[in-house]
Structures are given as C-alpha cells and as structure tokens.
Amino acid sequence: MIGPRSLGRAVLARQHLLDRSRPEPAAVVRHLGGLQAQAAPQPPYLGLLSRIDGFEPGQLTTLIEERAVVRTALQRGTIHLVTAEDCLTLRPVLQPVLDQALRTTYGERLAGLDLAALGAEARELVEERPRTFQELGGLLAATRPDRDPAALAQAARCLLPLVQVPPRGIWGRGGPAAHTTAEAWLGRPLDPAPSLDDLALRYLAAFGPATAADLQKWCGLSRLGPVLKGLAPRLFTDRDEHGRVLYDLPDAPRPGPDTPAPVRLLAPFDNLLLSHADRTRVLADEHKGRVMTQNGLVHPTLLVDGVVAGTWQLTAGQDVVVRPFAPLRRADRQAAEAEAKRVAAFGGGAGSVRFEDAR
Structure with a gap:
C-alpha cells in the first residue's frame, strides 16, 4: 500500500517541486x-x-x-x-x-x-x-x-x-x-494517429502513481480504465489506502514519505491541484473550498511539507501577500518569505512581501 504522503512526494518529485x-x-x-x-x-x-x-x-x-x-x-x-x-x-x-x-x-x-x-x-x-x-x-x-x-x-x-x-x-x-x-x-498537420497509450504514459510520468479516475480527471476523457489495464504488464502497480489500483512507470521516482519537501508557491490554476480525482495527496478536503471557488477560480497556493497550507496573491504592484491557513513555524515562515521575495522580484519588480490571515 502507498499512503498519501508517499503519493504526494512522488508527484512533487515529478513536478520539479522537490528539487529545482x-x-x-x-x-x-x-x-x-x-x-x-x-x-x-x-x-x-x-x-x-x-x-x-x-x-x-x-x-x-x-x-x-x-x-x-x-x-x-x-x-x-x-x-x-x-x-x-x-x-x-x-x-x-x-x-x-x-x-x-x-x-x-x-x-x-x-x-x-x-x-x-x-x-x-x-x-x-x-x-x-x-x-x-x-x-x-x-x-x-x-x-x-x-x-x-x-x-x-x-x-x-x-x-x-x-x-x-x-x-x-x-x-x-x-x-x-x-x-x-x-x-x-x-505550418504542420495534426497527428493523424494519436495514441491513448502514449497519453496515459505521459500522464503517469508527470502525475503518477495514479488511478484510472485520476487520469480521467486530468484529461477529461472517460472510460480509460481498459487503457491502463492493457498497459499494466509494462507498469508498476500497487494500491492506495482505500484499495484502489495505482499505476505507474516502473522507473519513475517514488521518494519515501519522510523525504523533505521545501516550501513552494504554486501558480494559480496549477495542474498539481487539478489532475487527480483524489487530491488529498497534496490538498486536504477541509481546505478545498478555500482554494477552489464555486465560480471556477483556483487560487495560487502555499505548499508546506508537501501539502497546501495557505494561499497567496501577486498584486498589480508586484507585492506578494501570503495567507497561511494556520500559524507557520519560524523556519517555514522564513522559507515562505524567501519564496515570496523570489516571486516579487520576478520580471524586475521591487515589490514587498507581507503575511495576512487567511480569508
């Protein structure tokens, strides 16, 4: 069985969010x-x-x-x-x-x-x-x-x-x-023979391990379970804590659950949050409503220890406002401030960084 922390570390590794x-x-x-x-x-x-x-x-x-x-x-x-x-x-x-x-x-x-x-x-x-x-x-x-x-x-x-x-x-x-x-x-034509197998393998490389429901959530297609089952002899398979079959590329990174996960600031609408039917590997159900609005917006988010721990905003003046869901440890707050300064400086701005209570 692969637990949610291990699933989270695996997807963060593939998303270039563990080591830049x-x-x-x-x-x-x-x-x-x-x-x-x-x-x-x-x-x-x-x-x-x-x-x-x-x-x-x-x-x-x-x-x-x-x-x-x-x-x-x-x-x-x-x-x-x-x-x-x-x-x-x-x-x-x-x-x-x-x-x-x-x-x-x-x-x-x-x-x-x-x-x-x-x-x-x-x-x-x-x-x-x-x-x-x-x-x-x-x-x-x-x-x-x-x-x-x-x-x-x-x-x-x-x-x-x-x-x-x-x-x-x-x-x-x-x-x-x-x-x-x-x-x-x-100046070129569309691919005349696109492959569902290739689509599934590409998804697993960036978002695995994952279920068929996860793959379908990412791309919007349905009935892809048979595609993954057909690929299964070429894949690593296991189960999550709910007994669902997880598929993955055999040589893809799967770091242990205690692998350090640096503080990161994710972009608005980041696909890390949109590409699994079960998002709990990175986003707790209790926080979903604070990140994803009823009118379809997905706020930029703060990752701490591999999971969403707040939101943030880049203002028109290049200021960065960080809104943790709960008080951060000193080291995490310092890391969040460093990431926010990095965003504020992006594109040559001179914006400031401030922390506010989450809305």
Missing part, C-alpha cells in the same frame, strides 16, 4: 503535458518559476513568439500552454472532450446546424487572419442570422484546433485573445 534544477523551460512544459493557462498571463510563467531555478520571463516569452509553445484548448477543454508538438498530438486525442463540451453547453443553440460547413467557414476566416471570438461569431452569424454569434464562435473553438496568438498571454504585455488554427500557425 535548470532544465530548459520547453522541456519542463513538455514533461508536464502542458501548463494550465486559462488566465493570462500569470499561470504558466509562475508555474515555471516555482519549478525552475533561475527562470526568467523572457525565456518563456521567446518560446511563445517563436511558436515553440502555444496556448490552446486541451485537457478538460481548458486553455493550456503546450509545446508545438504536443498541440499537434494532444488535440486530436482529446477532441472528444471538446465534442462533449459543445453538445452539453451549446447543443440546443446549434441544433439543426451544418457543423461541417460552419467549421470550414470558420477555418477560412481565422486562417485569413487571427480573429477574436467576438469578431468570428459576428462573421459567422452574417450568414446565419437566426443563430447566436457567441454559440457559433464556441462551436468553432470546439470544432477547430484553435491557438491563441501573441501578444495574448505574454508577461508584461498582453492583448486580445485572437485565434488561428494550429496548422496555419505551426
């Missing part, structure tokens, strides 16, 4: 299967800052501008920053997630519509030049005046592998969310 080194940012983005990027621009930049020693914003900005990484809808139908190669491979394998989102949210408003024709027209429009959803919806509604422009734009988002082009999502700049297709932006 100096890997190339693109390699970290690929290893993690992308970084949640729903809110622009903080999450990917701060996610890499927490994991890479010496990381500077220009490193990621260059990757975005050179089209080595892109922002696109993938896992759970949300925007992720992924490598160009992963965009072309993951989008087709995760297309059912987008199809389901389209049926669930916009099915009634799109009933009777020729979606193939809509997709073809939308592709022509966004490949002519990048367009915002407001602009795209208006253009599509010009030939479909009885339809909701917003629903038409969202249909295009689900039907086509759209990427958000810079300056959207760039630290210190930003801009409107304008879209074109991945094929047009990257």
Whole structure:
C-alpha cells in the first residue's frame, strides 16, 4: 500500500517541486503535458518559476513568439500552454472532450446546424487572419442570422484546433485573445494517429502513481480504465489506502514519505491541484473550498511539507501577500518569505512581501 504522503512526494518529485534544477523551460512544459493557462498571463510563467531555478520571463516569452509553445484548448477543454508538438498530438486525442463540451453547453443553440460547413467557414476566416471570438461569431452569424454569434464562435473553438496568438498571454504585455488554427500557425498537420497509450504514459510520468479516475480527471476523457489495464504488464502497480489500483512507470521516482519537501508557491490554476480525482495527496478536503471557488477560480497556493497550507496573491504592484491557513513555524515562515521575495522580484519588480490571515 502507498499512503498519501508517499503519493504526494512522488508527484512533487515529478513536478520539479522537490528539487529545482535548470532544465530548459520547453522541456519542463513538455514533461508536464502542458501548463494550465486559462488566465493570462500569470499561470504558466509562475508555474515555471516555482519549478525552475533561475527562470526568467523572457525565456518563456521567446518560446511563445517563436511558436515553440502555444496556448490552446486541451485537457478538460481548458486553455493550456503546450509545446508545438504536443498541440499537434494532444488535440486530436482529446477532441472528444471538446465534442462533449459543445453538445452539453451549446447543443440546443446549434441544433439543426451544418457543423461541417460552419467549421470550414470558420477555418477560412481565422486562417485569413487571427480573429477574436467576438469578431468570428459576428462573421459567422452574417450568414446565419437566426443563430447566436457567441454559440457559433464556441462551436468553432470546439470544432477547430484553435491557438491563441501573441501578444495574448505574454508577461508584461498582453492583448486580445485572437485565434488561428494550429496548422496555419505551426505550418504542420495534426497527428493523424494519436495514441491513448502514449497519453496515459505521459500522464503517469508527470502525475503518477495514479488511478484510472485520476487520469480521467486530468484529461477529461472517460472510460480509460481498459487503457491502463492493457498497459499494466509494462507498469508498476500497487494500491492506495482505500484499495484502489495505482499505476505507474516502473522507473519513475517514488521518494519515501519522510523525504523533505521545501516550501513552494504554486501558480494559480496549477495542474498539481487539478489532475487527480483524489487530491488529498497534496490538498486536504477541509481546505478545498478555500482554494477552489464555486465560480471556477483556483487560487495560487502555499505548499508546506508537501501539502497546501495557505494561499497567496501577486498584486498589480508586484507585492506578494501570503495567507497561511494556520500559524507557520519560524523556519517555514522564513522559507515562505524567501519564496515570496523570489516571486516579487520576478520580471524586475521591487515589490514587498507581507503575511495576512487567511480569508
């Protein structure tokens, strides 16, 4: 049996949160299967800052501008920053997630519509030049005046592998969310034969050991138990304290439960908190409501001894406010302050650090 502390240490090791080194940012983005990027621009930049020693914003900005990484809808139908190669491979394998989102949210408003024709027209429009959803919806509604422009734009988002082009999502700049297709932006076609096996192995490398339910929570697909069972002869298997089967790569790191876990500040919407059906390896159930709001926000969090022990905030003036759930030991408070100063200095700011009671 693998207990929750051991599970937590394992995922922290794979997330570059036990030992920060100096890997190339693109390699970290690929290893993690992308970084949640729903809110622009903080999450990917701060996610890499927490994991890479010496990381500077220009490193990621260059990757975005050179089209080595892109922002696109993938896992759970949300925007992720992924490598160009992963965009072309993951989008087709995760297309059912987008199809389901389209049926669930916009099915009634799109009933009777020729979606193939809509997709073809939308592709022509966004490949002519990048367009915002407001602009795209208006253009599509010009030939479909009885339809909701917003629903038409969202249909295009689900039907086509759209990427958000810079300056959207760039630290210190930003801009409107304008879209074109991945094929047009990257100059390459989507993977014609994406593999669910590869998807599962990639997930375990970054988030294992894990159950089939965990894998499904991360990506948004369903019925993946048979995929992991088929891979089982190649995998390490064990059980958690509830008797659930855990799958993992045989040579992946699994540190002991007493392995030191340094204080870290996680980015907003960090996938460490979003990629398991059972989050108790890093987030106690009693604190979930203080981290994840009813309207879908996921606050940036403070990790102490490998688990969420508070939240924090980076203000517009580059000040960092740390809000522990309970008083911290002196050593942990000093470590949290050092991490907060690191965030405040990110991008050349001169912000201050202060501690407040948790809200």
